[in-house]
Amino acid sequence: MSTEFGKGCHLHLIDGSAFIFRAYHALPPLTRKSDGLPIGAVAGFCNMLHRYVEGNTGPDAPTHVAVIFDHSGKSFRNDMYDLYKANRPPAPEDLRPQFPLTRDATRAFNIACKEIEGFEADDIIATLACQAREAGGRCTIISSDKDLMQLVGDGVEMLDAMKNKRIDRDGVFEKFGVGPERVVDVQALAGDSVDNVPGAPGIGIKTAALLINEFGDLESLLDRAEEIKQPKRRQTLIEKRDQIELSKRLVQLDCEMELDFTLDDLEVKDPVSEELMNFLAEMEFRTLTKRIAEQLGVEAPVINDTPQQGASAAGEVDVPEDLPFDPEAYAWVKDAEGLQTWIDAAYKRGYVAVDTETTGLDEMRVDLVGICLSSEAGQACYVPLTHKAGSDDLFGSDQLAEGQMDLEQALAMLKPMLEDESILKIGQNMKYDAKIFSRYGIEVGPIDDTMLLSYALHAGIHGHGMDALSERYLNHTPIPIKSLLGSGKSAITFDRVPIEDAVKYAAEDADITLRLWQKLKPQLHQEQVTTVYEKLERPLVHVLKDMEMTGIKVDRDVLSRMSNSFAQKMAGYEAELYELAGHEFNVQSPAQVGKILFEEMELEGGKKTKTGQWSTPADVLEDLANEHTFARRVLDYRQLQKLKSTYTDALQDHIHPDTGRVHTSYLQSGASTGRMASNDPNLQNIPVRSEEGRKIREAFVADEGKVLLSLDYSQIELRILAEMAGIDALKQAFKDGHDIHAMTASEMFDVPMSEMTPEIRRQAKAINFGVIYGISAFGLARNLHIPRGDAQAFITRYFERFPGIRTYMDDTKAFAKENLYVQTLFGRKIHMPEINAKGPRAGFAQRAAINAPIQGTAADVIRRAMIRMPDAIKDLPAKMLLQVHDELIFEVAEDAADQVIAVAREVMEGAAAPALHMSVPLVVDAGRGANWAEAH
DNA sequence: GACATCACG
DNA sequence: GACGTACGTGATGTCC
Structure with a gap:
């Protein structure tokens, strides 16, 4: 009956x-109840x-209809102009x-759904509209996109x-x-900032229409541009002719696109009730399912939207009733055909858990061994790529094992x-995989990270x-990696693991990651940390990745010379110590040092650690050092x-x-407070306090023609304390740029x-620092080497002068006891499970x-x-290299240093806004130099 | 692998 | 009245 x-x-x-976009913006961010899949736009779309x-209905009803989508990725216009859009x-x-779900929705309504790679929806619409017109029919384009207006006329x-x-x-x-046939001429002149069509600078739609109406069309205008009276306009049209023609x-x-379907294929069809119902039920749209079911006269399917985890309080463990883990279900992908099915699955779902297997843990050095994918719980694959054959060979063979795709x-x-x-x-820890992929030319994105979900x-x-x-949220113990690699000296690398074993281990990781995501993502809303995750965690992954991959240049010779010099001095100290002790011993053993001091030399004041050995930390030795050369x-020896x-x-x-640089790794979820930690190596604890140690920073250098910049927040924690506790005197001192410690001293001790x-x-x-740490008389006394009573008097005096601090501390403790967590000004939650503990642990928890x-x-x-920094400095010859809690280190071309300091300082000083308006200014100090010692 | 020590903010 | 404390990290060495 076609x-x-x-x-x-009549074609619609x-x-x-x-x-899609209208639906997305019209609705709140709804998620599917059972698994937290974002679903708002699909709901609106449906x-x-x-x-x-x-x-x-009625005479205007279409006989044919199609929904046209933009295909993801670049279009042929990018070949003409790479900056298009x-x-x-x-x-x-x-x-x-x-x-992808909106495509599914369209098909569920039994409406033709078309998109073509390399073309935009507008081109498909144009081609179909022209075809409809030529066939003598009508066409209505349901859109308000002005780019489509060129098609209007003669039945369209x-x-x-x-x-x-x-x-x-x-x-x-x-x-x-102008009329539709001249719309492109006007657009070519006016350009379009949204699509990044350049056009003619300075000419908008009004002027463009004026010119086109005067000269007839664009070509005539450009040919006769000399005739234009206004000099600026004339010059633009002559000089920018190429740009305008490109536009x-x-x-x-x-x-005139070639289509693999005809207008006849787009005939209006009634929906197939079952398919539509299934789709709507799968999306868990209760209201819509019911309404459409009534209209179609069918029974609405039962929607099972039981969340896969109970509405759990923070940290509560719930045992899932979910499907079990089945290693036999995991697939070994051996060829392109097999891989394609998993890629297709990712496109069908719109998400995919990814995990890489490598020959080690150092992302900058290891090789990729295989990749795992999973788009549905319980189903995962492993794509082995560089497993070696013959793992039991003592030397190992470099021959690749069978059954692997070409890398x-x-x-x-x-x-x-x-x-x-x-x-x-x-x-899970996507930064790792993103770095690996980046080294192989792939920039992974967009991403979610289960580690960071858990952290937020x-x-x-x-x-x-x-x-x-996995143990906590999935009630499942993953296969230990040790069972594959062994441990200690006999440990092998992952490329030596037999592939059949690797499949079970590796695919399981992707399966676990996907299930964790399904469980944790919906909790962001429940816990009200969506913004923390979206604004403070997820965007940081790629920033850290780039910093780590850039690394910082370190001069090996400087370090090597220092090592030699230290070794010489240490040998001297060692001989002297043997002499003083009267015998040889291991200077590096605190137990042996303690024994000599407190037993052989019979010195007083020795304390023992909880394990019963003599305690010899630096402050104890320091007390003895003036009297006893041994201490x-x-x-001296220990320092070196x-x-x-x-x-x-x-x-x-x-x-x-290869790079001659040191590439640290930042642990984004390392510190519970939101701080980062740096490891392998830790570049956040390079010496600076001692003269000797500071020299090590001279080994951290800028590349030729460049300098290092150091920008650090001045007194940021005290400023934040003043803000949070609302201490007017402190706030005013910061606003006036006064010396805050001197001001505190003046207030406390009545000294002008x-x-x-x-x-x-x-x-x-x-005392100021003590307050930040949750002051105690004992701690202050020890720090200042004063009697505890004096310390307590200081604290009492401090609270008298700044009563707001005490209120803040009391309020914070009370909040923590009530809620079992505390919060930053940006909404980050730091849980305090021990806050109501009894005994000494209570003190710890309260100070924390x-x-x-x-x-x-x-x-x-x-x-x-x-x-914000990468975008701010993207046009400058500068790279952000390191973060040390309140300090950022950059490497910049020498002649751009001042400019970068200005830009970076603005970003840092303005970083709290607009989420938070601080009444205390944030101030950033900057330094520059050929090495880190000079820059700091 | 636990513990002690010490480097940083 | 005694308890035993500054907050947050990571790396290295000893010793079991």
Whole structure:
């Protein structure tokens, strides 16, 4: 009963992308109840489609209809102009996974759903509209996109579904000042900032229409540009002719695309009840399912939207009733065909859990061994790529094992999906995998990270490693990696693991990651940490990745010379110590040092550690050092030993052979407060306090022609304390740029600023720090080497002068006891499970509760600065290299240093805004130099 | 692998 | 009245 499209037929073409975005913005961020899949745009899309179908009655009803989508990725216009649509922001993260679902929705309504790779929806619409016109039929384009207005006329009209307004030739004239056939000419001149079509600078739609109407068309205008009276306009049109002609080609829609379907294929069909019902039920749209079921006269299917985990309180463990883990279900992907099915699955779902297997843990050095994918719980695959044959061979064979895809081929297949804006890639510690992929030419994005989900949700409650999360939230113990690799000397690398074993282990990781994501993602809303995750965690991953991959240049010779010098001095100290002790011993053993001091030399005041051995920390030795050369020399020896082993020796091993730079790794979820931790090597504890140690920073250098910059927040934690506790005197001092410690001293001890002594100021400074740490008389006494009673008197006096501090501390403790967590000013939660403990642990927890919001807010501030920094400096010859809690290190071309300092300082000082308006200014100090010692 | 020590903010 | 404390990290060495 197919009718050939022709006279009397009416084609409706729906601009699918417009529907999606309108739906997305019209609705709150709904998620599917059972698994937290973002679903708001799909819900809106279905409502709009449904309303559209309902409205299709009467003489204007279509005989043919299709929804046209933009295909993801670049279009042929990017070949003409690589900046086309370049400044368009990527689709929101929670929208991307919904793109494929809107296609499914369209098909569920039994409406033709079309998209073609390399073309935009507008071109398909143009081609179909022209075909309809030539066949003598009518066409209505349901869109308000002005780019489509060039198609209007001779039976083609547009319908703005939002305003329910038809746009005919008059409507086009109203908008562009010319008829549809001249619209592209006007657009070519006016350009389009949204699509990044350059056009003619300085000419807008009004002027463009004026010119086109005067000269007839664009070509005549450009040919006769000399005749234009206004000099500026004339010059622009002559000079920018190429750009204008390019713009015309960009806005000109392609009416003659080759399509693999005809108009006849688009005939209006009634929905197939069962398919539509199944889809709506799968999406868990209760209202819509019920309403449409009634209209179709069928029974609405039962919707099972029981969340896969109970509405759990923070940290509560719930045992899932979920499907069991079945290693036999995991697939070994051996060829392109097999891999394609998994890529297809990722596209169907819109998300995929990804995990890489490598030959080690150092992302900058290891090789990729295999890749795992999973888009549905219980189903996962492993794609082995570089496993070696014959693992039992003593030397190992370099021959590749059988049953593996070619590495290049697999990566070429995966790259488009891993980089596809519409596919969410889920990983556990995704920074690791992103770095590996980046070294193989793939920039993974967008991403979700289960480790960071856990961190945003449960910092302070438990760790965020995969094994711990799996046991806690999936009630499943993953296969230990040790069972495959062994441990110690006999450990092998992953490429030596037999593939059949690797499949079970590796695919399981992807399966676990996906299930964790399904469980944890919906909890963000329940715990009200969505913004923390979205604004402070997820965007940081790629920033850290880039910093780590850039690394910092370290001069091996400087370190090597220092090592030698230290070794010589240490040998001297060692001989002297043997002499003083009367025998040889291990200077590096605190137990032996303690024995000599407190038993052989019979000195007083020795304390024992909880394990019963003599305690010999630096402050104890320091007390003895003036009287006893032995103690002094142990201290001297220890200082050099520390500097040598941890820094001058170890750092040399961390210099990457190819880059000549040191690449640390930041642990984003390391510290419960929101701070980062740095490891392998730790570049956040490079010596600076001692003269000797500071020299190590001279080994951290800028590349030739460049300098290092150091920008650090001045007193950020005290400023935040003043802000949080609302201490007017402190706030005012910061606003006036006063010396805050001197001011505190003046207030506390009634000393005028003019009579301030360094000693009084030092004591006030210690108190200020103590407050941040959750002050105690004992701690302050020890720090200042004063009697405990004096320390208590200081604290009492301090609280008298700044009563707001005491209130803040009491309020914070009370909040923590009530809620079992504390919060930063940006909403980060730091859980305090021990806050109501009895005994000495209570004190710990209370001080931690006081410190965490302060330290955490400072950490949030610098995170915000770091996240904004890449964009701020993107046009400058500068790279951000390191973060040290309140300091950022950059490497910049020498002549751009001042400019970068200005830009980076602005970003850092303004980092709290706009989320938080601080009444205390944040101040950033900057330094520059050939090395880190000079820059600091 | 636990503990002690010490480097940083 | 005694308990035993400054907050947050990571790396190294000893010793079991």
